[in-house]
Amino acid sequence: MNPLPSQLNAERGAFSSFEACRNTQQGTVVILASGASARHFPLGEFAHLPIIAMNGSVALTAACAVKPFFYVCTDKSFRDQQPALFALALRDSERLALWPEQFAGADIPPGTECYPLHKAANPGVFDCLRGGGASHVCSRALWSKRGSSIAFSKDLSIGYYDARTVVYVALQLAYHLGFEQVLLVGVDLDQSVGRFYETDDGEHSPCGLDQHWHSRILPALTLMAEQVMDEHFRVYNVSASSRIPPALVPRINLAEARRIAA
Template identity: 80%
Template structure:
């Protein structure tokens, strides 16, 4: 089921509503990141599934003639660092989730649905006690605002929580939309392996995976695994070289992924 409510973006600034698309989907979705392992993924075999692409992973969707169901970019400098890839994302994607200022002056087809991103407020003390609210789950921390900011948004109309990797935003988007099985591709989260679309001669975007791994990325993924994943929302990692421990997000191979994708 790949159809969202019709919300034509006839004029720049006429944004689509995250509220309207909440729980509008079901079944499996591919989250396509930019880790080196994405090179080995046979995207054409999964082209019948919705794909949430991000940052430079549109290099692979374009090569495989796949139109991303959603494209997510939270790096405001990405357009300047990788202008060709950003233009490809705007041209090819059915739906865009960007900061409002990223839409300004952008060449976007008139029928593309544009969803403005914003960060969610840090959960308060009561939510720190309970560990959840109506629209999110968070770390159970009383007096540490920083610890409570480790959270997962179930409703992107209320904003997303930042884990210093756009893949975590894509996971929150997948939950918001109602997808039930998430197949993560290229989510290596290993700075030493680099991005599949970058080479020695081209432009390289900054990377802070090592800097934020222990403080933001791993705690956020652990929270999701413990408090969000259930029989209605399961997440699987197709990267054999991923830094994410399999006890947090289980690793599967292509045969199992293909069975889910039927």
């Protein structure tokens, strides 16, 4: 695996460049989400793989003494809702992908690479007609303003496309970095079950999975499955209880995940 280039310290007002880390990686990456199924995943067995953590899933990486290869958080309120977990992510992660304002005043260890997130512009009519370009793919739903905004960024230097779940941002990041295989862990996307790190008497962050499932999340995952996933970018779902249809993202068991990781 190729090392990423050294970067400037965000505390001095400079950030790392997404362009500099594009296609610098290869092999398999774990995308670790916060679904209840993550609690039963033996993360320590997969610690030799790069791990993209997000939001509160760093509770599991910390418990397993694993440093996230990347930490992604697009929820600007998460820092206030879960300050302990956010501080844990800043402390442990090798690389951070956050909104620029999330870096302000944050206690970030020296040497951490800091990548500022921004959204990509919605595809234009010409993009929709041809289904995208070298840097992205998009829906051809010209008749629908909402549908035509469904897209997948292959190059995060132009920004990411929002599907109302941070998992979709992590998938775009995995593609951008050059990984060829992705193991989805804890990507249950089941609002009724909740997150593995939340307790009945603890702080709960808002969740809009049900609200956006049919309008944003499922259409975006369908686009990825049909136009992005191929022999060069394979995505596997390790969650047996995931809401993602197996017809879109193949569902595998732990034995198969171990084989891929090996």
